[in-house]
Amino acid sequence: MTLAKRIIPCLDIKDGKTVKGVQFEGLRDMGDPVALAAYYAEQGADELVLLDITATHEKRKTLASLVARVALAIDIPFTVGGGISSPDDVRRLLEAGADKISLNSAALRDPDLVGAAALAFGSQCVVLAVDTKMEAGDWYVYSNGGREATGRLTRDWVREAVARGAGEILLTAINRDGTRSGFALDHTRHIAEAVTVPVIASGGAGNKEHFLEVFTEGAADAALAAGIFHEKILALPELKQYLKTSGIAVRT
Amino acid sequence: MDTVIIQYNAGNTRSVYNALQRLGVEARISSDEADIRAAGRVIFPGVGAAGPAMAFLRAAGLDKLLPSLEQPVLGICLGMQLMCRYSEEGDTNCLGIFDQDVLHFGTGAKVPHTGWNTLQHLSSPLFKGVDENSYVYYVHSYYVPQGKTTTASTDYMLPYSAALQKDNFYALQFHPEKSGPAGARILQNFMSL
Numbered sequence: 001m002t003l004a005k006r007i008i009p010c011l012d013i014k015d016g017k018t019v020k021g022v023q024f025e026g027l028r029d030m031g032d033p034v035a036l037a038a039y040y041a042e043q044g045a046d047e048l049v050l051l052d053i054t055a056t057h058e059k060r061k062t063l064a065s066l067v068a069r070v071a072l073a074i075d076i077p078f079t080v081g082g083g084i085s086s087p088d089d090v091r092r093l094l095e096a097g098a099d100k101i102s103l104n105s106a107a108l109r110d111p112d113l114v115g116a117a118a119l120a121f122g123s124q125c126v127v128l129a130v131d132t133k134m135e136a137g138d139w140y141v142y143s144n145g146g147r148e149a150t151g152r153l154t155r156d157w158v159r160e161a162v163a164r165g166a167g168e169i170l171l172t173a174i175n176r177d178g179t180r181s182g183f184a185l186d187h188t189r190h191i192a193e194a195v196t197v198p199v200i201a202s203g204g205a206g207n208k209e210h211f212l213e214v215f216t217e218g219a220a221d222a223a224l225a226a227g228i229f230h231e232k233i234l235a236l237p238e239l240k241q242y243l244k245t246s247g248i249a250v251r252t
Numbered sequence: 253m254d255t256v257i258i259q260y261n262a263g264n265t266r267s268v269y270n271a272l273q274r275l276g277v278e279a280r281i282s283s284d285e286a287d288i289r290a291a292g293r294v295i296f297p298g299v300g301a302a303g304p305a306m307a308f309l310r311a312a313g314l315d316k317l318l319p320s321l322e323q324p325v326l327g328i329c330l331g332m333q334l335m336c337r338y339s340e341e342g343d344t345n346c347l348g349i350f351d352q353d354v355l356h357f358g359t360g361a362k363v364p365h366t367g368w369n370t371l372q373h374l375s376s377p378l379f380k381g382v383d384e385n386s387y388v389y390y391v392h393s394y395y396v397p398q399g400k401t402t403t404a405s406t407d408y409m410l411p412y413s414a415a416l417q418k419d420n421f422y423a424l425q426f427h428p429e430k431s432g433p434a435g436a437r438i439l440q441n442f443m444s445l
Contacts, residue, residue, distance in 0.1 A: 124366065167364065196362055197362060
């Protein structure tokens with residue numbers, strides 16, 4: 001079995017532009033998500049996630065046209081998330097060319113949304129994004145960009161969402177996010193072993209060894225990172241070569 | 253002689269259209285019988301469930317048209333499965349172009365089979381210039397076992413058909429439109445048949 005472990009750069013989008021310190025020479029407009037997506041695809045990214053962090057619903061309406069331009073530019077799958085709250089939102093983004101959409105806070109408010117999206121479009125395009133935080137020895141779900149505690153155990157919510165039709169889990173350990181201190185390995189393994197769908201680990205990538213750990217000790221199917229790629233701390237070809245040499249199946 | 257991408261209720265027509273655009277091919281998207289019959293090449297994409305897709309094809313009369321086509325036809329993912337005889341998905345009778353049944357992966361590994369996996373035993377003009385063990389992108393829960401018409405295999409729990417060919421009918425279980433340079437080459441090869 002040679003199913004490859006996937007490396008997934010994440011692009012944060014605000015008002016149609018990428019945010020976070022993107023540092024690439026040779027990109028004419030580093031704030032242009034289309035150019036950045038094409039760059040990562042060409043560098044060997046296995047998938048991309050576009051996360052819209054635009055604050056207002058009004059400004060978010062431009063997202064579908066951005067998704068359409070990304071879909072034309074790249075030849076790898078990509079997921080779009082951020083503020084998706086209805087089956088209509090899902091339909092609009094899939095029709096624009098997204099391969100998958102991710103649901104987060106809206107699914108917590110209305111768990112039926114997971115099932116409705118899976119029924120209408122198939123589980124394969126429904127990613128449940130979960131912001132998870134360690135508190136008093138266990139991991140709990142947070143909503144609204146990690147700001148609000150829900151009091152729900154992460155493993156319970158993930159199991160429920162998979163039963164409702166989520167086809168993949170994007171698990172972000174929010175107390176690791178941005179720390180570059182490594183992924184939450186035990187938690188990732190616990191969740192990956194609790195469900196029958198792929199789990200994408202997110203939060204904490206700081207070096208290539210962290211990716212190796214999350215694929216071995218963490219049992220993740222894929223790993224997502226943003227800053228480490230944007231700031232050119234780690235290049236995708238170097239990371240993949242390292243993983244391959246370390247015995248991990250990756251697409252090179 | 254233009255290329256028509258068949259529009260139906262389970263199509264990822266936009267992704268295939270975009271991939272052809274990147275190759276410089278201006279395809280048309282249509283579900284019109286005369287349009288499809290007159291096309292130089294036909295692409296039959298698919299994402300979704302077999303039962304509703306076959307019901308749509310029957311209602312549109314495409315279930316009779318597709319097996320009668322004589323130009324190169326390329327089925328992708330669900331499109332390939334619908335070109336087989338029968339699918340366990342929804343206990344569905346399909347088009348019967350390939351004398352094969354479509355089975356569920358069952359348990360034993362994560363399903364759907366999602367992500368990049370490798371191609372082996374390549375034997376079709378579609379794979380000209382594509383290396384053995386090239387990675388391509390898969391998303392599927394049902395598979396076609398290996399058989400006489402198999403022209404490439406992939407291993408997930410067991411070796412199964414990554415590609416089929418019979419006469420002018422070609423089919424791929426993976427998504428060439430999402431498979432990076434290897435996928436682009438395969439689509440280019442189809443356009444050169």
